[in-house]
Amino acid sequence: xxxxxxxxxxxxxxxxxxxxxxxxxxxxxxxxxxxxxxxxxxxxxxxxxxxxxxxxxxxxxxxxxxxxxxxxxxxxxxxxxxxxxxxxxxxxxxxxxxxxxxxxxxxxxxxxxxxxxxxxxxxxxxxxxxxxxxxxxxxxxxxxxxxxxxxxxxxxxxxxxxxxxxxxxxxxxxxxxxxxxxxxxxxxxxxxxxxxxxxxxxxxxxxxxxxxxxxxxxxxxxxxxxxxxxxxxxxxxxxxxxxxxxxxxxxxxxxxxxxxxxxxxxxxxxxxxxxxxxxxxxxxxxxxxxxxxxxxxxxxxxxxxxxxxxxxxxxxxxxxxxxxxxxxxxxxxxxxxxxxxxxxxxxxxxxxxxxxxxxxxxxxxxxxxx
Amino acid sequence: xxxxxxxxxxxxxxxxxxxxxxxxxxxxxxxxxxxxxxxxxxxxxxxxxxxxxxxxxxxxxxxxxxxxxxxxxxxxxxxxxxxxxxxxxxxxxxxxxxxxxxxxxxxxxxxxxxxxxxxxxxxxxxxxxxxxxxxxxxxxxxxxxxxxxxxxxxxxxxxxxxxxxxxxxxxxxxxxxxxxxxxxxxxxxxxxxxxxxxxxxxxxxxxxxxxxxxxxxxxxxxxxxxxxxxxxxxxxxxxxxxxxxxxxxxxxxxxxxxxxxxxxxxxxxxxxxxxxxxxxxxxxxxxxxxxxxxxxxxxxxxxxx
Ligand SMILES: Nc1ncnc2c1ncn2[C@@H]1O[C@H](COP(=O)(O)OP(=O)(O)O)[C@@H](O)[C@H]1O
Ligand SMILES: [Mg+2]
Numbered sequence: 264x265x266x267x268x269x270x271x272x273x274x275x276x277x278x279x280x281x282x283x284x285x286x287x288x289x290x291x292x293x294x295x296x297x298x299x300x301x302x303x304x305x306x307x308x309x310x311x312x313x314x315x316x317x318x319x320x321x322x323x324x325x326x327x328x329x330x331x332x333x334x335x336x337x338x339x340x341x342x343x344x345x346x347x348x349x350x351x352x353x354x355x356x357x358x359x360x361x362x363x364x365x366x367x368x369x370x371x372x373x374x375x376x377x378x379x380x381x382x383x384x385x386x387x388x389x390x391x392x393x394x395x396x397x398x399x400x401x402x403x404x405x406x407x408x409x410x411x412x413x414x415x416x417x418x419x420x421x422x423x424x425x426x427x428x429x430x431x432x433x434x435x436x437x438x439x440x441x442x443x444x445x446x447x448x449x450x451x452x453x454x455x456x457x458x459x460x461x462x463x464x465x466x467x468x469x470x471x472x473x474x475x476x477x478x479x480x481x482x483x484x485x486x487x488x489x490x491x492x493x494x495x496x497x498x499x500x501x502x503x504x505x506x507x508x509x510x511x512x513x514x515x516x517x518x519x520x521x522x523x524x525x526x527x528x529x530x531x532x533x534x535x536x537x538x539x540x541x542x543x544x545x546x547x548x549x550x551x552x553x554x555x556x557x558x559x560x561x562x563x564x565x566x567x568x569x570x571x572x573x574x575x576x577x578x579x580x581x582x583x584x585x586x587x588x589x590x591x592x593x594x595x596x597x598x599x600x601x602x603x604x605x606x607x608x609x610x611x612x613x614x615x616x617x618x619x620x621x622x623x624x625x626x627x628x629x630x631x632x633x
Numbered sequence: 634x635x636x637x638x639x640x641x642x643x644x645x646x647x648x649x650x651x652x653x654x655x656x657x658x659x660x661x662x663x664x665x666x667x668x669x670x671x672x673x674x675x676x677x678x679x680x681x682x683x684x685x686x687x688x689x690x691x692x693x694x695x696x697x698x699x700x701x702x703x704x705x706x707x708x709x710x711x712x713x714x715x716x717x718x719x720x721x722x723x724x725x726x727x728x729x730x731x732x733x734x735x736x737x738x739x740x741x742x743x744x745x746x747x748x749x750x751x752x753x754x755x756x757x758x759x760x761x762x763x764x765x766x767x768x769x770x771x772x773x774x775x776x777x778x779x780x781x782x783x784x785x786x787x788x789x790x791x792x793x794x795x796x797x798x799x800x801x802x803x804x805x806x807x808x809x810x811x812x813x814x815x816x817x818x819x820x821x822x823x824x825x826x827x828x829x830x831x832x833x834x835x836x837x838x839x840x841x842x843x844x845x846x847x848x849x850x851x852x853x854x855x856x857x858x859x860x861x862x863x864x865x866x867x868x869x870x871x872x873x874x875x876x877x878x879x880x881x882x883x884x885x886x887x888x889x890x891x892x893x894x895x896x897x898x899x900x901x902x903x904x905x906x907x908x909x910x911x912x913x914x915x916x917x918x919x920x921x922x923x924x925x926x927x928x929x930x931x932x933x934x935x936x937x938x
Contacts, residue, residue, distance in 0.1 A: 268737030272726065279725045279766075468719040475685050476738045477711040 265478050269486025273460065277490060283456070291448045291498050292505060298440045299510050309393055311335040312356040314347060319367030325378065329360060329397065347381055358382050358393045438513070441506035442597045443566045445499050446589045449525075450532055450560050453495055455553035457488050457536030462549045465540075484628060488533040495529040496522065503597075515600035521593060524606065527613040528589040534620035541627040560586045585620075588612040638663045638790055638821045639684060641695030641702075646679050646688065653679045655844040656693065661823055661837075663789075666816045668835030669825040670931060676844040677825035678718050681792050684823070685715050698790050711740070714783040718794040718825075721779075724768030728759055728778050731767050732785055739786035753781045757811075773804030780808070784815060791815065793824035797831065809834055829928035840931060847934045852927050859933055861885065861925040864896045864904035867918045874912055883907060885933050897929055 277284060313326050329335045338356055341347055350356040361379040369376035380397045464470040473483060499522070506512040535556070543549035561567060563577055564586040570578055581587045588609040595601030595609075603610075637660035646654040654676040661667045671677050682688035684697050686706030694701070700708040722731045732750045741749055754760050757777050762770065767778060776796065784791060793812075797805045809831070816822050824835075832838055833852050840847040840855070848855050868874040871894055875887050878896065884907065886897040896904040905920050 264743070265738055265740070268734060271737075272723070272730070272734045275730060276723065276725050467724075468717060468721045469723060471687070471717045472715070472720065473738065474687050475710060475713075475715040475717075476735075477707065477740060478738050479707075 265482045266486040266489065269478070269483060270489045273487060273490045287452055287456075287494055287498065288501065290452060291444070291502050294444055294448055295441065295502055295505050295509070298444055299506075308336045309334060309358050310338045310356045311358045311360060312339050312341045312347060312350050313337060314341045314343070314359060314361045316364045317362045317366040321367035321370050322362040325362060325366075326360060334393070351381070358397075360397070438510070438598065439594070440566075441502065441510055441512045442593045443590050444506075445502045445525075445593055446528070446564070446586045447557075447561065447566055448498055448502065449495055449529060449589075450586050451553065451557050452498065453491060453529055453532035454536040454539065454556060455550055456491050456494070457533050458539040458543060458549035458553055459546050460487060460491075461537065461540035462543050462546050466546060480625065480628065484537060484625065488537065491533055492526070492529050495525070495532075499525055512597070514597050516596035516602070520603060520606075521596045524592050524596075524610065524613070525589075527610070527617055528585055528592075531585040531613065531617040531620050534617065534624045537624040537628060538620060541624070560584055563587070565590050582612070583616070585613060585616045588616070635663055636699075637661055638699075639667075639695070639697050639823065641684070641693060643693035644680070644683060644690050644695055644702075645692035646676075646683060647691045653844050654683070654690075654841075657839075657841070657844075657846045658693075659839050659846060659849055661821060663821055664816060664819060665821055665836045666812060666834070667821070667823045668832050668838045669823065669841060670827065670829075670832050670838055670927075671825070671841035672827055672935070675841045677841055678794055679844075680841065681715070681794050681823070681825065685713060685792060686710055712788055712790060714739075714786065714788040714791040716779055716783040716791075716793045716796055718798070720783070720794075720796075722767035722775060722782065725766060727764050727766055728770070729754065729763045731778060731782055735782040736785045739788075741786050749785060753785060757781050773800055773807070776800055776804065776808060777811070780811060784820070787820070789820060791820050791822045793822065795825050795827070797826065797828065805831075829926065829931065832927045832931075838927070840934060842935050842938055845938075847938060848930075856925050856927060856930045859925070859930040860899055860901065861929050861933060862898050862902070862904050863923045863925045863929060864908060864920055865890075865893050865923045866896065866905075866908055866920040867892055868894060868912065868916055869918070870916075874916065878908065878911055881907070881911065886929070886936070895923070897925070897933065899933065 311329065315322050315326065326337060330337050335358065339350075341350060341359070344361075347356075347359040347361070350359065359381040361381060363377060363379070366376045366378065380393065382393050461470070464473065478486075503512075503514065503518075507514065536553070539549055539552045539556075543552055559580070563570075563573070563581040564584050565581065566586070570581050570587070573581065591609050592601075592606050592613075595606055599605075639659070639661040641660075642658050644654060644657045645652065657676075657680060669677050669680065679688065683690045683702065684695070686697070686702060686709045690702060694703060696702065697709050698712045700706075700712075702709070723734070726734065729750060732753060733746065736746045736749055754763055757780075759774075759778065759781070762774065767775065770778065780793075780796065783793075796812075797808055800808065805828075812822055812824070813834075826832060835852065837849065837851050838855055839849040848858065850858065866874075871889060871892065874894060875889070878884055878887055878894075883898050883900065883902040884896065884904075885899040886895075888895045888897075896908055898904045898907060903922075905922055908917060908920060
C-alpha cells in the first residue's frame with residue numbers, strides 16, 4: 264500500500280516536471296534521428312583489387328556483384344599475393360578479392376566454392392563492412408568466404424565468418440542501430456532518473472522525513488522506481504514506432520516477448536541508479552555518474568562496434584554490462600524473430616546482473632542518515 | 634507514576650573524533666512540552682535523530698514510546714511524528730497532496746485518510762489554499778502545513794527540530810498555540826530551539842552545550858538552581874560603567890539593553906548594592922532588581938562550562 268502512495272507521489276511530481284517529461288520523450292526521438300541519419304557507420308566505395316585465378320564467367324560475375332553494391336570500387340586486377348600485399352601497404356586498395364582456380368567449375372557442379380577476402384586489418388570499420396557485404400554476396404552465390412586480415416597476407420589467419428548480414432540484407436545501418444538505440448536510451452535515462460530522483464530528495468531534506476517514517480526500505484525503493492518502469496516502456500514503444508515510421512525498421516519477432524524481457528533490463532538499470540544515488544551527494548554528481556557509465560556501454564556493448572572484434576578482456580567487460588545482453592535480445596527479437604529458447608543465455612545473464620545490482624543497491628540503501 | 638515516554642541513559646554519539654553528544658540521560662513524561670535548548674552545533678539535532686531511530690547511538694541506551702532505541706527502531710517510527718530541522722514539503726505538490734502523501738506513508742487507513750486530511754485542512758485554516766503548490770506558500774504557512782503533515786497520523790510523540798527558525802513573531806505565536814493545542818490533546822512534544830522566549834513556554838527544559846547536558850527541569854527550577862540575581866540600572870555613561878563593573882569576581886554577566894544595563898550576580902550577592910558600591914550612588918539614575926530569566930541562566934551556564 265505504501266508502495267502505491269510513494270509511486271503516486273512520484274508520478275504527481277513527474278507530471279508537473281515538464282522539463283523531465285519533455286526530455287524523456289525528446290531524447291529518444293532526437294537520438295533516433297541523430298543515429299539513424301547522421302551517423303552512418305557503413306563504409307562505401309572501398310578501393311578493391313581482384314586476384315582472379317579462375318578467369319571464368321562466374322568469377323567475373325562475382326566481382327561485378329561486388330561492385331554494384333557500391334561498397335566496393337574495383338581499382339584493378341592483380342596477379343599474385345605479393346601484389347595484393349603491395350596494394351594494401353601502399354593504401355591503393357583496402358580489400359582484395361581472391362577467386363581461386365576452379366571456382367566456376369565447383370559452382371557449376373553444385374558444390375560450395377570458396378573465395379577469399381583479404382582485408383586491411385588496420386581499419387576495423389572497413390573490415391566490418393567489407394566482411395558483411397562480401398559475406399552476403401557470397402552467401403547469395405552459395406559460396407564460402409574466407410577472410411584474411413592483411414597486410415601481411417601470407418601469415419595471416421584464415422577466418423571463416425558467419426555472414427551476419429543475412430538479417431539485414433539491404434545493409435542498412437538504421438535497421439541495426441534503431442533496436443540497439445532502445446537499449447542505449449534506457450541505459451541513459453533509467454539510471455539517471457532514479458539516481459536523481461533520490462538524490463533530489465536528499466538534497467531537499469525530504470528523504471530524512473521518509474527515513475523517519477514507518478516506510479520500509481523495500482517499499483521506499485520500489486515505490487520510488489516503479490513509475491520509471493512505466494517511462495521505460497513508453498520509451499521502448501516510442502522508438503519502435505518512430506523507427507518503423509521513419510526508417511522502416513522491421514519487427515519480425517514477438518513484441519510480447521520483447522516487452523517481457525525488457526523488464527529485466529529496465530529493472531537492472533533502475534537498481535544501478537539506486538546504487539548511484541547512495542554514492543552521489545548532489546544531483547549533478549548523479550548525472551555525471553550516469554553519463555560516465557554510459558560511455559563504456561556505448562563502446563563495449565556492441566552497440567557501435569562488434570564485440571567479436573574486441574580484445575578478450577574487453578569482451579569479458581562487455582559481458583558485465585546489462586546492455587550487451589539486452590542488445591542481443593532486442594536485435595534478436597526485432598530483426599531475427601528470435602524466440603524465448605534462443606534467448607535463454609541472455610536471460611540468465613540479465614537475471615544474474617539484475618540480482619547483483621539489486622543486492623548492491625539494497626546493501627547500500629539503508630534507512631538511516633549519516 | 635507513569636513511565637516516561639522517553640528515557641535515555643548515557644546516550645552518546647561520535648562522528649569520527651568529534652563527540653557530538655556525550656552521556657545524555659534524560660526523561661520526558663507523557664503530555665509534556667519538552668524543550669531542548671542549546672546553541673548551534675550543540676548536538677540537538679543529533680540527539681533527536683537518535684531518539685527517532687534514524688541514527689545509531691555510539692554509546693548508551695534508551696527507550697522511546699516503550700521501545701528500545703537499539704533494537705526496535707522501526708517500531709518507534711510508527712508511533713512518532715518528526716519535523717526535521719529543515720522540514721521541507723514537496724514544493725511541487727499541492728497542500729492537500731502533501732497531507733495526503735504523509736497520511737499514506739504514516740499508515741492512516743485508506744478509509745479515514747480523506748476525512749483526516751479534510752479535518753486538518755479545516756483546523757489549520759488551510760482550506761483556501763488546499764490546491765496551492767506548497768512551494769508558493771509563505772514561510773509561516775509552510776510551517777503550518779509541515780506541522781500538519783508531521784502530525785497527520787496523530788502520533789503520541791512529536792519531535793520538532795527548530796520548528797520556528799526563521800519564522801516571523803506573529804506566526805511563531807500562532808505556531809506555539811498550535812503546539813499547546815497538540816499537547817493538550819495528549820501528544821508529548823519534544824522540540825529544540827535556541828529562542829529563549831520559547832524556552833519559557835515549555836513545561837520542562839534540557840540545556841545542551843557542546844554535546845553535554847548541563848541541566849534539566851522546569852524553567853523556574855533551572856533559573857532558581859542557577860542562583861542568579863539581576864539588577865537593571867540606567868546610568869549616565871553605560872560604556873564607562875560596564876568597564877568599571879567588568880572583571881569583578883562576583884559579577885556574572887553585564888549586558889546592554891538599549892539604555893539599560895543588566896547586571897547579573899551569582900552566589901547571593903545583591904547586584905544593586907554591588908553597583909552602588911562600585912559606581913557610586915551619584916552615577917546611577919535608576920536601579921531595581923529584576924527577575925532572572927531562562928536566558929540569564931543559559932548564558933551563565935554556557936559561559937562557565
Ligand atoms: N552526519 C554528521 N557527520 C559529522 N558530523 C556531524 C554530523 N551531524 C552532526 N555533526 C556534528 O555534530 C555536532 C552537533 O550537530 P547538531 O546535532 O546538528 O547540532 P545542533 O542541532 O544542536 O545545531 C556539530 O559539530 C556537527 O558538525
Ligand atoms: Mg540542529
